Amino acid sequence: MSNMAAQVGVLPVSLSGKFKGSFAYDTIKDRLPQILTRVIDTLHRHRNEFFEEHGEIFKRIWGSRASPLISDFDVFNEEKVHGFFESEQAIVILTTYLQELLKNLSGLNEKLLQVEFFKLLQVSLWGNKCDLSISGGEDNSQKSDPLQSLEELKSFILVDHMEKIWSLLINEKKMNSRTMTRIDIVLDNAGFELIADLALADFLVSSKLATEIHFHGKSIPWFVSDTTNRDLSCTIKQMQSSNHKWMSKCGVSWEGNMKNGVWVYHDHFFWTLPHEFSSMAQVAPDLYAELQKANVILFKGDLNYRKLTGDRKWDFTVPFHQALNSFHPAPLCSLRTLKSDVQVGLKPGQGEQLMNTEPEWMVVGKYGVVQFDAAS
Numbered sequence: 001m002s003n004m005a006a007q008v009g010v011l012p013v014s015l016s017g018k019f020k021g022s023f024a025y026d027t028i029k030d031r032l033p034q035i036l037t038r039v040i041d042t043l044h045r046h047r048n049e050f051f052e053e054h055g056e057i058f059k060r061i062w063g064s065r066a067s068p069l070i071s072d073f074d075v076f077n078e079e080k081v082h083g084f085f086e087s088e089q090a091i092v093i094l095t096t097y098l099q100e101l102l103k104n105l106s107g108l109n110e111k112l113l114q115v116e117f118f119k120l121l122q123v124s125l126w127g128n129k130c131d132l133s134i135s136g137g138e139d140n141s142q143k144s145d146p147l148q149s150l151e152e153l154k155s156f157i158l159v160d161h162m163e164k165i166w167s168l169l170i171n172e173k174k175m176n177s178r179t180m181t182r183i184d185i186v187l188d189n190a191g192f193e194l195i196a197d198l199a200l201a202d203f204l205v206s207s208k209l210a211t212e213i214h215f216h217g218k219s220i221p222w223f224v225s226d227t228t229n230r231d232l233s234c235t236i237k238q239m240q241s242s243n244h245k246w247m248s249k250c251g252v253s254w255e256g257n258m259k260n261g262v263w264v265y266h267d268h269f270f271w272t273l274p275h276e277f278s279s280m281a282q283v284a285p286d287l288y289a290e291l292q293k294a295n296v297i298l299f300k301g302d303l304n305y306r307k308l309t310g311d312r313k314w315d316f317t318v319p320f321h322q323a324l325n326s327f328h329p330a331p332l333c334s335l336r337t338l339k340s341d342v343q344v345g346l347k348p349g350q351g352e353q354l355m356n357t358e359p360e361w362m363v364v365g366k367y368g369v370v371q372f373d374a375a376s
Helices: 003-007 023-045 047-054 077-086 088-103 110-129 150-156 162-175 192-206 229-240 245-259 277-283 285-291 302-308 350-357
Strands: 157-160 182-186 212-217 263-267 296-300 332-337 368-373
Touching: 023 047, 077 088, 077 192, 077 229, 088 110, 088 192, 088 245, 110 150, 110 162, 110 192, 110 296, 110 332, 110 368, 150 157, 162 296, 162 368, 182 192, 192 212, 192 229, 192 245, 212 229, 229 245, 229 263, 245 263, 277 285, 296 302, 302 332
Parallel strands: 157 368, 182 212, 182 296, 212 263, 296 332
Antiparallel strands: 332 368
């Protein structure tokens, strides 16, 4: 599909599992059977406790709704908990850094504040590597220091719009010192990635770059490690109960943010439906209206990127704004490590060069983007 054709309103073909060798084909052929096998194994190993908790619903077919619903049972919970504890050393490093930073915030000038914002934004970006749906549920936790490698990872950010999002936030802070600045974060994975997102959110509020953060997650367990309300609550509780003082302090602080409404969690059925985001205004106008209240929206992860761009076979150089196909509720930014075969907004020849040197560059999670679009 040429840029000219896209510009006159002809959308590229949708990516599909019928194309052999595509990300979707490999997902259906390899990842989904592996994930399903693990789900069956989990249900088999926990069948006794499952029926103890949920068995009543089988005895009373659609009887009293007082009994727990089967949908409350998260078959991916084991993997999520394992991912959290396997990443604990990285979480200790990040929360220690965050607490030291927050103690010294008042002494930071604008330039230093920008430096710290960029660091935590990149930690949130690379946290997206910890994705259990890509590994088929196998351990994919954060083992290394999440801050130490930022400088060397910078060359793997293919589109870097950190300056643009910083300009928006610092200008909002200067102009709206007496009004609200709302940042919405559309979450991806539980585990270390969620911790990185919460650390970023803590910094944004503490530095007054935001006055409130609205998180958006899944209404049901989804794609192995996707974040639900239960995951968010359990993560904060796990942090609070930690023996490490800075992890515990973060947990206490984060629970306070939830209780006093500085942080707000939303879920919506739309996030688990098979629609691209350009149809949100028609399919879920209430959600679209909610997102319009944000000063900026951060979309985490690969699936959100695919739905932002319609999961289509775009040319690499097609502008991000164009690929959004009129989805512009507010200024938005995608933080995504590449794990599927769609990418837009690259410089001429950039994608082709990568294709020649690393044929798997689009699907292995090695590269990332911080891709910004101002609302039209």
